[in-house]
Amino acid sequence: MKVLLVGSGGREHALAWKLAQSPLLTRMVAAPGNPGIEAICEIRPISPTDVAGLVVLAREIGADLVVVGPEVSLEAGLADALAQAGVPCFGHSRAAARIETSKAFSKDFAARHHLPTARHGTFEAAEPARAFLQGFTPPYVIKADGLAAGKGVVIAATLEEARAAVDDMLGGRFGQAGARVVIEEFMAGEEVSLFALCDGETTLLFGEAQDHKRAYDGDKGPNTGGMGTYSPAPVATPQVVARAEAEMIRPTALGMAAEGAPLRGVLYAGLMIENGAPRLVEYNARFGDPECQVLMLRLRSDLLPYLLAAATGGLKAMPPLAWREEAAICVVLAAPGYPDAPEKGSVIRGTEADLGEGVALFHAGTARREDGALIATGGRVLNVCALGKDLSQARARAYAAVAKIDWPEGFHRTDIGWRAL
Ligand code: AMP
Ligand code: GLY
Secondary structure, three states: OEEEEEEOOHHHHHHHHHHOOOOOOOEEEEEEOOHHHHOOOEEOOOOOOOHHHHHHHHHHOOOOEEEEOOHHHHHOOHHHHHHHHOOOEEOOOHHHHHHHHOHHHHHHHHHHOOOOEOOEEEEOOHHHHHHHHOOOOOOEEEEEOOOOOOOOEEEEOOHHHHHHHHHHHHOOOOHHHHOOEEEEOOOOOEEEEEEEEEEOOOEEEEEEEEEOOEEEHHHEEEEOOOOEEEEOOOOOOHHHHHHHHHHHHHHHHHHHHHOOOOOEEEEEEEEEEEOOEEEEEEEEOOOOOOHHHHHHHHEOOOHHHHHHHHHHOOHHHOOOOOEOOOEEEEEEEEOOOOOOOOOOOOEEEOOOOOOOOOEEEEEOOEEEOOOOOEEEOOOEEEEEEEEEOOHHHHHHHHHHHHHHOEOOOOEOOOOOOHHHO
């Protein structure tokens, strides 16, 4: 089978690493890929939002399947264009991706289908938004409607701060993405990311992971795209997962199909668990990054037939997924200044060293300079991942590998996995 993989982050490197192990794979091309992916397969410099360019590439290589990593490609309509071209795509249509790309759509959908989640309101003007805020107690949760690269959520401690956030968003801080704001009830508890493959009707649970969203140790500092993950996550007990599947995942797949926008790809439910009860924080239409990395390490089954089944409607016939007994962890190495203003261009050494047993290194924001040096080009730069017989062993292995990477400018959290240890 020939596969086109779209994306350039650590998530896509992990997908490439796992797909490359499939006995069914005959050729893989990634666009645009990164230096880590380039060590696995051919890469082509086509942007993940260049829909026409990606369709031409899929045709050129005779792709049997296109695997889409990032949501920006879905929002650009890549899956719709591939459907027109008759190429199977693991990734949702633009309409289905609204489950992530529009928080207003997503929250309204949750209300229509009675999914357990926070009470909310959607506003395009400041006055009614301010009035709605009065009905809540602190802290207040204010979100920009559209994609804002993980920065569109404000948890405000006071009414004053909450009003300022509303004014800021409606005032154009996030451009079109903030033309509407969602205000919702604050949910207490512990967060976990749960994944399910969807083929339009059938859903298949695809494991869970816990992310660390804050930049610094002790869950301090600004929110980021994620500084590290581990899986399995003890908070996602079999009971919690079963409830989430019955109360959210299944009704969501059925509801989206009934509304004419079936899900074909992965559904990522951000859950808040309080007293064993899951509530929905948000949906995403893609694998989490860096959640995907630990799931790929733990997955024993061949990934390729599952992604193809999700793309083509064959999930019902697939055998259950097999997972390793081991625990997996991912530590993100980030550029100085991340998340606000990451500095680019510093040189990273030591990535080719033997990083030890059970360790996998995924590139997230790197590039090769003309002289061959590996440099940092993004906020989250490297993902140091490890398997271990339990989380403590996985963690020890990952941090031992981090110590071997020579990148004085980079920073990372030293407490990934603390909740489970
Ligand atoms: P989102 O982009 O919607 O996932 O929000 C980013 C982060 O903000 C989440 O991962 C949560 O940590 C937090 N958050 C969002 N909505 C709520 C809420 N209603 N209650 C508590 N925390 C929330
Ligand atoms: N790690 C969180 C996300 O992918 O949104």
